[in-house]
Amino acid sequence: MIDEEQARAALAANPLPPNPWVQATDDGIIIKAGYSDTLHRMLRWVPKVQWVPEKRHWKVPLAGAELIRSVLPEISRLAEATHEAFGVSAPPPRNATIPEAPQLSEEEPAKRIFDPDASERDLFRNAARFLFGTDWQRDTARALGRDEAALACWLVGEDVVEDDPRVLLNEMLDLMRRRAAAITAAAEQLAEAIERKKTTAPGA
Structure with missing residues (x-):
């Protein structure tokens, strides 16, 4: 597997497609998804992949970018499913107004x-x-x-x-x-x- 510097250069030349669940940073790729055994099995081939429980996301070394690219549709599906299960919606568009949660009436x-x-x-x-x-x-x-x-x-x-x-x-x-x-x-x-x-x- 290529080292981090090579991976960083490769990503600069060929960025990951825009995706609300996956974000490439200077020191790794963040997958905004809850824990899932399916996603864990998918990512286990990347050395040093981490599930970060306190932030509820996965962190993948930049060297795993091509694997992430190859399974991006499946990652998106799993991320959306876990966010729906945990009551968290997809990241809103920039400048979007986030509506307030509906209030329950005392009567019903x-x-x-x-x-x-x-x-x-x-x-x-x-x-x-x-x-x-x-x-x-x-x-x-x-x-x-x-x-x-x-x-x-x-x-x-x-x-x-x-x-x-x-x-x-x-x-x-x-x-x-x-x-x-x-x-x-x-x-x-x-x-x-x-x-x-x-x-x-x-x-x-």
Whole structure:
């Protein structure tokens, strides 16, 4: 395999095609995709390829540019799938206005979130987003004691399954109920504290 300097010169002469998921930098190629065993197997032929969990992207040495070029359509498909699974959209065009997330009404929050005809993956994903927000995947795995990479693979439709989907959904349901009970108890404590402040305030 060519060294980094040769790879840098080759890329300057023949850049990678524009792609929202793949970016060539001075010290490597960044693939903005969540973890996937399929992508891992695809990239393992490149020495020193790295999955960077804290930034949720892959870093490939410049010497692997031609391999990346040869499988770019597949990388794009996998990147899009993992970003959809994690609730992250494709990078917006420059100067684009990013719309605010829709707000749920207090009258019918469940109707806006859960469709009884949705797939098991969608039900699990939407429940996790409701609990933890846009960066839900890691917090969900930790809260359920599950492997984050295995959950990610299941959510993008790969054959790797962390557990039976019905087990995962029931674990998510139990987690939501525990969180709801904890929030209700905390709300009652806050209400009591507010009431006490009223009765002990000067002039009350």
